[in-house]
Amino acid sequence: MVAQDVNDARKKLIRVFTFLGGIYFFLHFLLPESAVSYLGWRANHEAISNGFIVVGAMALGLGIFNIVRDHGARCVFKRSGWFNSLALLLGLSSMLFVTTGQWINGQKNSSDVRRVRLTGEFASRILSDAERPPQDRAVPPLSARITALLGHQRAQASAIEGEIAVSLGPDAPASAPMLIGEVKSKLDALDQDMSEIARVPWEALGPQQKALLERVAQNATKLASAYSLIKQANHSRTRIHKLYTFLYDGLFNQLGSAMFALLGVYIGAAAYRAFRVRSLESGLMMATAVLVMLGQISLGESQAARAGVSLQDIRQWLLEVPNSAAFRAIRLGAGVAGLMLAIRMWLSIESTSFSSRER
Amino acid sequence: MGGRRIIYLLMIFAVAAPIIVGFSQRPSRLQSAERMYEVVESVRIEPGEVALVWLDFGPNTTAENEPQATVLLEHLFRRRIPVILLSQYQQSERFLESIPRKVAKRLEREMPGQHWRYGEAWINGGFRPGSGIFIQSMVSAPDLTKFLGRDVQGMPLTHYPNFASLGGVERVKLVGEITGLVGVFDNIIQFLQKDGYRPTIVHGCTSITIPEAYIFLDSGQLKGLLEGIAGAAWYSEVIKRAYPESDNKKLLVTNTSLGLAHLVLILLIVFGNVAPLMKKFRRGDG
16 A cells, blocks of 8 residues: 555656656747746756756666666576677677776876966966955965976976877877977977076066966967877877777777668669559659659769750759658658657656556 | 579679779769858858867768768868867767868878867867757857866867857857758757857758758758768869869769669669569560
8 A cells, every 4th residue: 555655656756847847948948038037047057957968868877777687687597599698798898898998098188188288277377366366365475386386387297208208109100200399399488488487586476477477378278289189199099999999990880880781782672672663653753763863873964964954953853842842741740749749748648657547 | 582682792783893993973963062062161250159060970871971071071171160079979979089080180181281180170079968958058058168068088178279268159150960860950950049049050961861851951941961972972072173182082982882873773673663564575475
């Protein structure tokens, strides 16, 4: 009895949330922007949408869980087709492993480049704080911040030198010397700025100091951009990236393309066996198909032109006039049906698991 | 069974022969592709304005969609229009990475001394879940840089000067959608707009979805269309007229092999209709 009550309450809750979700997006789409702002939705719309996207993304996790449970059980108990399930699970786990490795590498690269860029951002911040001291927070003395800036840049410079050394390996890409040259020149420019900064007194912010900090900000940004190219080039030489390329380009891409390519040979067989003119309608359809195909290829174009026929114009007319009229009708019909289905889902009367019909 | 094998072999031969020999023919002139070229050519951008290109295809339709993405990006790169690449389809992740790099590399080879670099010429926003909901949020976001947040590598967009202060969606001057999926294309048409903002949308579709795309071309919601490989091939020809160094040989060979396959199909249809008639005629004679 209690279980039944809990179940009923759960169903009601799902219906309420489905209805609220539906009405929110319905009104947000239909109402003018002024009304959306008046209701206070504009400011929170991004957060609400993200919430819905997160809920949708959970379905992906649920899907993985189901696949592992069903196919895992088939493998463990050696049910029929267990070998196919094993192949599926191996594919899933290897791709998960490799893409996670790729993602971690990417994040590390970004954070390294970001640290280089921070030099410039730090210099800009020192400048703006010195010009307009902030009221809401305490700022260390200018000289202390400059010392910190110099320390940060020294650490970054040695990290960049290390990355350059990696770039010079035996399997370095052809673009490596150019990229290295670019990074070195930017690094030298920044090093020069830094040595000048070390020489200049920093008790107060004068025009010389200001110009120096502005230059550091600019040069650090340029260095970060060039450094990110070296990081990308080095990343493409990592084992995990090569493995990813092999799995995606070598297997997944080829298998997917091959599956779709089979359509071509099936269509060939269908053209010969099934495209028979048995009535006026089928004759019309065949003639149209042939004309559209001929209009799309250049083979035979000049012969047709000599006969005073423009196959492209005929094709264009067929697609623009009869085809568009027919497709509009189909889309309108499908749209009305889709609307009905959406209303039924919105009111939770479509799915039997939430409707009263189940009882 | 034997007949079917002959048909399969014929089709394979028709597709493979031009590719093996390297034979190409001038592609057929397609008005929709030409219109698309003119639309992209007419885009004028101010600093901070961008083009938004969605690559929503996976390995299954890469044969048709990849050349379309390539020619569109080539044209945008040549015109130095910064591009944000996004996807509603998780399988396109690899193509978001590889296609712009290939195009940039080719252009750099063609024009030594000039560079098209990641972060300047384009950024990869990656796969974004939520399709329609995501697009609606994007349209109403006051600042695209903040809304998109980071690129696929996790780098904040503020790191890239061309994309650091984009502002609202009004700064998107051109929207490109390359896909073989009708649903994701519908999301763009339906939701990527708001009061006072109707973007210029161009579309690359597979041959199967051409008939459906035409209704949007006819209504003016689409400003240009690339119809399968043939559309991409003609677009590349139009690019070549303006930029004679552009190398489209590979695309023309692929298009020629497709054309030959079409011819074989037509012959098979004719033969499939004539053969039974002849059989009947002979039987009647006998």
